[in-house]
Amino acid sequence: AQKVTQAQTEISVVEKEDVTLDCVYETRDTTYYLFWYKQPPSGELVFLIRRNSFDEQNEISGRYSWNFQKSTSSFNFTITASQVVDSAVYFCALSEADSWGKFQFGAGTQVVVTP
Amino acid sequence: NAGVTQTPKFRILKIGQSMTLQCTQDMNHNYMYWYRQDPGMGLKLIYYSVGAGITDKGEVPNGYNVSRSTTEDFPLRLELAAPSQTSVYFCASSNRQGIDTEAFFGQGTRLTVV
Numbered sequence: 001a002q003k004v005t006q007a008q009t010e011i012s013v014v015e016k017e018d019v020t021l022d023c024v025y026e027t028r029d030t031t032y033y034l035f036w037y038k039q040p041p042s043g044e045l046v047f048l049i050r051r052n053s054f055d056e057q058n059e060i061s062g063r064y065s066w067n068f069q070k071s072t073s074s075f076n077f078t079i080t081a082s083q084v085v086d087s088a089v090y091f092c093a094l095s096e097a098d099s100w101g102k103f104q105f106g107a108g109t110q111v112v113v114t115p
Numbered sequence: 116n117a118g119v120t121q122t123p124k125f126r127i128l129k130i131g132q133s134m135t136l137q138c139t140q141d142m143n144h145n146y147m148y149w150y151r152q153d154p155g156m157g158l159k160l161i162y163y164s165v166g167a168g169i170t171d172k173g174e175v176p177n178g179y180n181v182s183r184s185t186t187e188d189f190p191l192r193l194e195l196a197a198p199s200q201t202s203v204y205f206c207a208s209s210n211r212q213g214i215d216t217e218a219f220f221g222q223g224t225r226l227t228v229v
Contacts, residue, residue, distance in 0.1 A: 045220040
């Protein structure tokens with residue numbers, strides 16, 4: 001069974017500080033996919049990043065970066081130089097290759113960025 | 116390109132009433148899903164479909180039914196609404212044809228059962 005844990009319920013930062021969101025996952029599959037989604041106060045779900053289990057290369061995309069480590073089953077997400085518009089709930093999600101595309105979501109982390 | 120469209124956006128139901136939440140996608144995705152999100156919680160899978168005519172239960176299917184007669188449409192039926200079904204419902208679709216991909220979500224339907 002797949003499981004996603006986001007231990008941080010809420011993180012509060014001041015604008016321009018960096019924010020790192022933790023995500024730990026459990027899966028028996030050797031092929032799986034990890035995602036981060038953003039849910040702003042307006043309620044929609046916005047796709048941010050995707051990572052495959054066979055590619056542990058960490059990347060930076062604009063102010064977003066991620067650290068994928070299979071050895072610790074972690075897929076952490078960092079927002080650099082946070083802005084007020086980054087205030088949202090962030091969800092980590094897991095999809096296994098054998099699970100017919102089903103996505104398992106974590107409970108989410110509320111990020112509050114104050115000016 | 117509209118993506119995933121859900122209707123209605125808001126609805127108030129009385130206990131025992133029934134309704135259908137509509138979902139349609141124009142991306143020719145084979146995979147479609149219904150999730151519910153309770154306040155302060157993550158998303159839980161209600162039902163999913165891997166193609167027209169094929170549906171299966173997710174984590175929390177009780178009280179719901181689905182059908183998938185076309186690739187584009189995946190309606191969710193609530194029979195005998197209960198207060199426990201008060202939630203925000205999201206429809207999503209994805210394409211697993213050989214390439215991993217993210218799920219695309221609709222705007223959500225906020226349902227209140229009173």
